[in-house]
Amino acid sequence: MEDFTCPRCKTSKFQNPSLKMMVNVCGHGLCESCVDLLFLKGSGSCPECRIPLRRNNFRIQLFEDANVEKEVDIRKRVLRDFNKKEEDFGSLAEYNDYLEEVETIIYNLANNIDIVNTNKKIEQYKRDNREQILKSKGKLGREEYELEEMLEFEKQQTELRKQEIIMEETETKKKKIREKEALIDELMFSTENAKNIVETFAQQAKEAKEEEAKAAPAKKTHFSSGIQIGRQSQSTFLPVPAEDGPLFVYKPFVMQTDGPKLPNDEDVIIKGYTNHVRSENEQERAGGFRSNIACMRALQDAFSGLYHVRKAPVH
Amino acid sequence: MFSTSTQCKHWMFNSEEELNKLRENANLKHIQTYGRHINEAQRYDYFLTAEEEKIMVKRYEIRLRDFCKRFQPPMTRCVIGTAFHYFKRFYIHNSVMNHHPKEIMVTCIYLACKVEEFNVSIQQFVANLKGDREKATDIILNNELLLMEQLSFHLAIHNPFRPVEGLLIDIKTRCSLNDPERLRPGTEHFLERAFLTDVVLLYSPSQVALAAVLHAASKLQENLDSYVTDTLFGVDGRGKLEELIEAVRAIRSIVKMVDATPDRNQQKLLDKKLERCRNPENNPDSEIYKKRMQALLDEDDDLYQRISSRTDSLDNSALNMSVCASPEVA
Numbered sequence: 001m002e003d004f005t006c007p008r009c010k011t012s013k014f015q016n017p018s019l020k021m022m023v024n025v026c027g028h029g030l031c032e033s034c035v036d037l038l039f040l041k042g043s044g045s046c047p048e049c050r051i052p053l054r055r056n057n058f059r060i061q062l063f064e065d066a067n068v069e070k071e072v073d074i075r076k077r078v079l080r081d082f083n084k085k086e087e088d089f090g091s092l093a094e095y096n097d098y099l100e101e102v103e104t105i106i107y108n109l110a111n112n113i114d115i116v117n118t119n120k121k122i123e124q125y126k127r128d129n130r131e132q133i134l135k136s137k138g139k140l141g142r143e144e145y146e147l148e149e150m151l152e153f154e155k156q157q158t159e160l161r162k163q164e165i166i167m168e169e170t171e172t173k174k175k176k177i178r179e180k181e182a183l184i185d186e187l188m189f190s191t192e193n194a195k196n197i198v199e200t201f202a203q204q205a206k207e208a209k210e211e212e213a214k215a216a217p218a219k220k221t222h223f224s225s226g227i228q229i230g231r232q233s234q235s236t237f238l239p240v241p242a243e244d245g246p247l248f249v250y251k252p253f254v255m256q257t258d259g260p261k262l263p264n265d266e267d268v269i270i271k272g273y274t275n276h277v278r279s280e281n282e283q284e285r286a287g288g289f290r291s292n293i294a295c296m297r298a299l300q301d302a303f304s305g306l307y308h309v310r311k312a313p314v315h
Numbered sequence: 316m317f318s319t320s321t322q323c324k325h326w327m328f329n330s331e332e333e334l335n336k337l338r339e340n341a342n343l344k345h346i347q348t349y350g351r352h353i354n355e356a357q358r359y360d361y362f363l364t365a366e367e368e369k370i371m372v373k374r375y376e377i378r379l380r381d382f383c384k385r386f387q388p389p390m391t392r393c394v395i396g397t398a399f400h401y402f403k404r405f406y407i408h409n410s411v412m413n414h415h416p417k418e419i420m421v422t423c424i425y426l427a428c429k430v431e432e433f434n435v436s437i438q439q440f441v442a443n444l445k446g447d448r449e450k451a452t453d454i455i456l457n458n459e460l461l462l463m464e465q466l467s468f469h470l471a472i473h474n475p476f477r478p479v480e481g482l483l484i485d486i487k488t489r490c491s492l493n494d495p496e497r498l499r500p501g502t503e504h505f506l507e508r509a510f511l512t513d514v515v516l517l518y519s520p521s522q523v524a525l526a527a528v529l530h531a532a533s534k535l536q537e538n539l540d541s542y543v544t545d546t547l548f549g550v551d552g553r554g555k556l557e558e559l560i561e562a563v564r565a566i567r568s569i570v571k572m573v574d575a576t577p578d579r580n581q582q583k584l585l586d587k588k589l590e591r592c593r594n595p596e597n598n599p600d601s602e603i604y605k606k607r608m609q610a611l612l613d614e615d616d617d618l619y620q621r622i623s624s625r626t627d628s629l630d631n632s633a634l635n636m637s638v639c640a641s642p643e644v645a
Contacts, residue, residue: 258519302482305519306521308317310329
């Protein structure tokens with residue numbers, strides 16, 4: 001995006017940091033000031049491909065590649081008509097075919113392949129499906145519907161909390177006023193020492209505050225856990241295909257040596273077999289190669305197959 | 316583990332007779348395929364007999380051993396053993412006249428280098444050969460797949476070398492023999508001779524190794540019999556002992572018979588005979604071979620062309636998808 005230059009006035013982002021590139025349906029870029037200049041009357045032709053353009057079709061270029069911009073534009077336009085939803089199809093395969101067809105149309109338009117036929121096709125589709133298009137425009141897809149629902153739910157929740165907070169505030173205010181009045185009443189009619197009365201009231205107020213502080217966090221957790229996210233409850237995962245057939249039964253590996261019994265791993269060390277092989281050096285030990293493994297392998301090879309008997313000759 | 320290997324399942328044979336029978340079949344098959352026009356009586360004037368083939372193979376086994384010993388950088392024993400196995404296996408089901416042992420030999424060694432993780436490049440490898448190295452490279456690489464196919468891709472080989480080590484360790488640990496390392500030269504000599512025979516196709520590598528160790532011991536006037544019967548086999552293996560003794564005896568007698576100095580005059584005659592009767596389709600010097608290779612190359616080109624043209628047409632049809640798709644929309 002940094003090395004963008006306007007093809008007409010050659011201004012670059014470097015010269016003018018506030019440069020804004022605009023793009024129209026043909027996919028050729030133009031900077032904002034050039035657009036102002038060229039399309040003073042509201043319409044004109046693209047300086048590169050001479051296609052007549054309208055000024056209000058210019059948009060700010062979001063993508064570096066103008067072709068992408070063009071494709072996005074075409075996609076928007078095509079999808080306005082090809083607005084069928086998955087629910088409108090009998091099977092997933094049909095829906096996929098439909099999507100592929102739409103992609104082909106978009107690809108063709110974006111890459112100037114067979115424009116005439118493709119446009120004809122779009123027109124044909126529009127004519128054939130006019131009613132359906134209008135209907136679908138109003139109807140929201142399932143996903144949009146879910147989103148909407150979520151938003152609605154959240155709105156309700158915030159509304160509820162707001163009301164609760166207001167209620168609480170008024171409650172505390174009322175309480176304070178009541179306390180104050182009680183204090184004044186007490187001071188007016190009681191025969192006790194005024195100082196004592198003020199102290200006991202202050203004590204009471206303090207206790208009440210502490211109690212509230214204790215209660216508040218408990219209320220909060222209750223609230224946050226109570227919030228339910230609409231999507232989770234609605235969409236479920238595909239069931240994991242259950243595998244039929246008998247369950248796997250583990251059978252411990254039994255070595256078929258076809259030879260005399262081998263010493264086991266400990267015996268190799270205890271009975272001194274390893275005294276007769278080169279002990280491993282440090283690098284070898286780091287790699288996990290212990291001398292008893294090599295020793296064991298040699299013994300295994302020496303013993304296995306000693307009982308080998310040739311098959312009975314076949315006549 | 317040998318007992319579960321392909322070597323045990325597919326490449327252990329019952330007897331030398333069985334092996335010879337298979338070799339005769341290979342010989343006969345070749346003659347039936349390529350020698351229809353020659354009558355029975357004169358057949359072996361032109362073609363090699365199974366016996367002659369065997370002599371050829373034996374001779375090339377010696378050459379294989381010598382080549383491997385001279386090889387630079389020096390090879391490990393396992394590579395040599397594996398190459399021997401491949402070479403032997405190949406000529407059980409193939410005739411010498413169809414594929415010249417000189418070519419199969421180097422291919423076997425090259426493949427063995429790879430399988431036994433002895434890392435040499437093909438350039439390094441052919442540097443050990445005399446003559447036209449480029450041609451040798453072509454021969455080796457062309458034959459490699461054929462060789463693997465003939466081995467049914469059973470490439471893992473259990474050589475008797477590690478079993479020897481294992482037995483020596485066991486002897487050192489459980490037997491009171493004085494300085495078992497003395498057995499090593501005799502053992503190695505025995506194994507070297509054993510590879511010139513069919514024992515590795517008849518007996519398990521550990522049996523061959525035990526035979527080698529026992530042979531070396533007897534050469535030194537040592538007696539390991541009580542080690543084998545009491546320590547190695549013990550009580551559990553008593554029933555199997557007889558079979559083993561028989562196997563060891565057989566291995567030792569087969570290896571004793573090996574004749575490592577072939578008759579030079581006979582060799583020359585056989586070489587000439589083979590040069591005349593070998594299958595020209597697999598002879599890199601023949602016109603037919605060159606034509607066949609060219610045909611293969613052309614076929615590859617054709618195939619490539621066909622594939623590329625098909626993808627091209629696919630691409631084109633994909634680009635014209637809108638035209639195909641329009642009736643569905645309408």
